[in-house]
Amino acid sequence: MKRTLSIVALAMLVALALVSCAPKGPAEIIIGGVGPVSGEAATFGKSTQEGCELAVEEWNAKGGVLGQQIKLVYEDDKGDAAEGAAVWTKLIQQDKVVAIVGTVMSKVSLAGAPISEQYGVPMISPTSTNPAVTFADGKLREFVFRACFIDPFQGTVGAKFAFDDLGARKAAAIFDVGNDYTKGLSEFFRDTFIALGGEIVAFEAHATGATDFKAQLTKIVQAKPDVVYISDYYNDVALIAKQLRELGFTGPLVGGDGWDSPDLVKLGGEAVENGFFTNHYSKDDTRPEVQDFVKKYTAKFGAAPDALATLAYDAMNIMLDAISRAGSTEGVKIRDALKATDFAAVSGRTMFDEQHNPVKAAAIIEIKGGQQVYRTTVAP
């Protein structure tokens, strides 16, 4: 009897020892999140955090991933590259995250990406549009992905929309020659529009900070385009639209996500009516993924999600989906699963191209009666 007792005790001890030291894997899977919660882009960081939190909460409610609960460690990069690098190192070395979703600004993601690459910890930036984040110096960053489309893509989609939906055959474009974003958009618009069989009748640059665009716009109007592509930011767009209308142009205007500001209508008034721009998503899109997400997000945070929250939510979902398909938390396996992504995200069905940029549709927003109205979705 005494012997049986001691055997039981021994067995218990052994079991205890096994439990305490054996399964090296943690009881939960830790994912890092990064965004500028303070600093000049604080609202971006907050939206990103909320998007990540909502996604993690939903996965955990469904039983987590790989049978384990997910823990989100969210860090503030303050919109600063040096701070970003420190946060990346901390997440990987101290918190032992298996993957990172972040961050918003391209310059900070550019600081984090080499660290992810070095340690083989996969990352998805939700909103960094600079192509160099995933593909720098002619070399692909194997572990770095992004959830947003890059700038030139919008020009391509804008051209398709102008040609197919608006039926335009002759187009003109104007852009800020000192800004790579607007220049890139216009060039891709031009190339795609020509490839579709359209004609570019005027392609005009303007200097940064100009307020009078009439000389260029006169050339544009006299070339009689069906549509004018304006790739500038909203405050230049408003001035250009006003002066175009004053010169007698009544046709449609098309642009990129630089238009997405309430100030566009305040500055441009009636001139920006009959204007269309490409954006990452529209909360008025009727797809069930969108409506479901908007409802859940609004219920949890008390306001409709902006594009940043949406893309962060998508990025986190894509990452967790990849981990679940990889069946492992090993960096290389997650990376391979990410490469094979085909996910029905809120901002559109997402796959990755060979440079780890998402291939997905863009939403077209129309300015109608001073409001942003969802018009359609255009696939590339």
Place this chain on the structure above:
Amino acid sequence: MGSIFNLQQVVNGLQLGSIYALIALGYTMVYGIVRLINFAHGDFFMIGAYAAYGAFFLFNAVLGGSGLPMAGIALVLAMAASGGVALLTNRLAYKPLRYKPKLSSLITAIGVSMLIEYLFSAIPFIGPSFRAFPDILPSRPIQIGPNATISTHALIDIGVAAVLMIGLTVLVRHTALGKAMRAVSQDKDAAKLMGIDVEKVIAWTFLIGGSFAGAAGLLAGMTYPRIFPFMGILPGLKAFIAAVLGGIGNIPGAVLGAYIMGVAETFATAYNSLLGEGIAFAILIVVLLVRPRGILGEKSADKI
């Protein structure tokens, strides 16, 4: 496509030139009287735009937003605000330095300019970012040729500039104040000996020049409805060059120079958008090399 030299571009150039002309007049008047290049003049232009912006929000409820009465009140307030600030600047910053070396006044002028710009950026309800200028008089195009339109804004810009310039000419040629101004510009000391209150004439000059810049501010706000505290720098510089081109100190010269600048800039931009931004400065260099006193300038005066 046709040539870039066509009626529409001339209209565009005249509209731009009208705004330059109103600013250039203040530059040239002040220079003519006190031999000071008032670099804060571009900021008086900015103040005019903000005063008109403020007028809209003050009287919006009473006058229902847009229309001619609102434009009239905005014009009066813009001219009053800019003229007032110009008067104050003269009294506080330039008058104490009147008989000091010229360089002191010039540097003070640059200081005043920056002070006004950063002060406006710091005031919370003005702030450093762009503000949307209200649509006081909605613009619409009027067809004036097979390939050309003129907008109601362009008509207003050119019209207001013309009326104010004619008014100024009448004032300078046919009033006692105008006579005193001409006297002071010719010889300050002799004018004083003739019993002219030189300081009073200088104050009037600042008031009139400033108010013209204020009018230009309103017009620019309506035409390019995006205002911010640094909006006066570039138009100010270009108007200054226009004044030099026409002959600084010469009133018809400033107007002529401004219209040449407006049209030249428009054509240059139509030819190449970046050339347009630089043409003003190219003109300045050429004028200083070839004809330093400007097109209508009298005897060579020392320039800075």
